[in-house]
Amino acid sequence: MGATGFRIALACAWMGAATAPAADRPGTDARPTIVFFLADDLGRRDVGFMGGREIKTPHLDKLAAAGVRLDQFYAQPLCSPTRCALMTGRYPMRCGLQVGVIRPEATYGLPLEERTLPQALREAGYTTAMVGKWHLGSFDKAYWPNARGFDHWYGHLFGALDYFTHLRDGKLDWYRNGAPLAEPGYTTHLLADEAVRILRAQPKEKPLFLYVAFNAVHAPRQVPPRYEEPYGHLEGERRTYAGMVAAMDEAVGRIVAAIDETGRRENTLFIFASDNGGPDPGRVTDNGALRAGKGTLYEGGVRVCACAAWAGRIPAGSIVDEPLHMVDWYPTLLGIAGAGGGRPLAIDGRDAWATIAEGKPSPRSEILFNTTPRGGALRLGDWKLVLSTASAPRKKKAPEALVELFNLRDDPGERENLAAKFPEKVKELRERYDALAREAAAPRNAAE
Secondary structure: OOHHHHHHHHHHHHHHOOOOOOOOOOOHHHOOEEEEEEEOOOOOOOOHHHOOOOOOOHHHHHHHHOOEEEOOEEOOOOHHHHHHHHHHOOOHHHOOOOOOOOOOOOOOOOOOOOOOHHHHHHHOOOEEEEEEEOOOOOOOHHHOHHHOOOOEEEEEOOOOOOOOOOEEOOEEOOEEOOEEOOOOOOHHHHHHHHHHHHHHHOOOOOOEEEEEEOOOOOOOOOOOHHHHHHHOOOOHHHHHHHHHHHHHHHHHHHHHHHHHHOOOHHHEEEEEEEOOOOOOEOOOEOOOOOOOOOOOOOHHHHEOOEEEEOOOOOOOOEEEOOOEEHHHHHHHHHHHHOOOOOOOOOOOOOOOHHHHHHOOOOOOOEEEEEEEOOEEEEEEOOEEEEEEEOOOOOOOOOOOEEEEEEEOOOOOOOOOOOOOOOHHHHHHHHHHHHHHHOOOOOOOOOOO
16 A cells, blocks of 8 residues: 555544544543563564564554554664664664674673663653563673663563573573573563563552563574464465464463453553564565565665554554654653653654654654664655665775665655666755764774
8 A cells, every 4th residue: 555545544544533532642640551562573564454464463453453553663774773762762873873783792782871761751650661672781780671760670681592491692591680580481471471460560550661572573483383383384484483473462462461451451552563674574574565674774674563552542543654763752652651851862753642643744854764884874755865885895996885765655665766866865865864974973883
């Protein structure tokens, strides 16, 4: 479906929701429980609500149907940068986290001067809890989740751990509040178990921020056999991956059911997104018609599946076809929570509540996808500029620079490079990109 079709769908959804309560901001006495689900390496079209048909995701589809599908929602191309964007409301290049991911041997993390989302919410009176993958620094406990605003943390510091043994590179990577924890179980199941326990123990009158950062569906491809059985017609890693998606969907369903059981549903904001596009598209994951996947600045790497639901505040069945970015959740959630000032650093995020809940135009005219020494990308309106520098050839020549220009309204799959046809548009976007690039901190990952 094209952009026009999405706008029609949004209009229809709003006509159908004309009698629903206005989606105004809650007062502090009605601050919602916030449940933020973040999937890892999920293909954009590997969920039903984004048009997927091959893998069954009934719980996610039901959640999306109860609220809004965000069709032009962007993340970073890799997971540590996306988590930085969510936790700070700032582009990762401002934190020096624009290159690569934070590996176990790294001696850096999310800078300590950053005021994180859970810190701000806790100051506003929220209990803050996290289950799942952190990936924002481990070399010193000052960088661990409990020191960055989470009252409770259960999960792991890195990705790519074994789903059953919880080992990463032969070392246990599983903790409860910073203490190593050896316990049996499939990680997706264990994270859901912990989230349900948190919800049942939390006093109903106390607002809660629950961040559920699944390691699913990141490699290694592992899942209990019963989840693979319905996908016997699929081949190789795609079959196992499908089972992993199904297990994650089931976990989402269990957590939503716990919200219902504890009587919180009417005042709970659910958010779901992937941290980047699916890797190895076409063989393992499905990013639909979008170009490329994880690790790239093309749409398949940064335009991800996403939805949000809040009964009575977000119209059921609505679709927003406006560009938004992960950094926008920071000011949006602080606004909903009634969290005041105290921001030590300027943020890049924009409060997008009116767009999400009322279908109004996006508060942002541009999105910086990234800027690194090797290239980057910027969206300005419907136009997108992608800059990349090829590796230097063996002969001592300057590396070749590739400039690509796309019109995402007409060509969301980025098939036609319009740079030669519209040099003035290239110049306009390049000037804005260069201005932002000059604001970037030096990459902390100097090895890449």
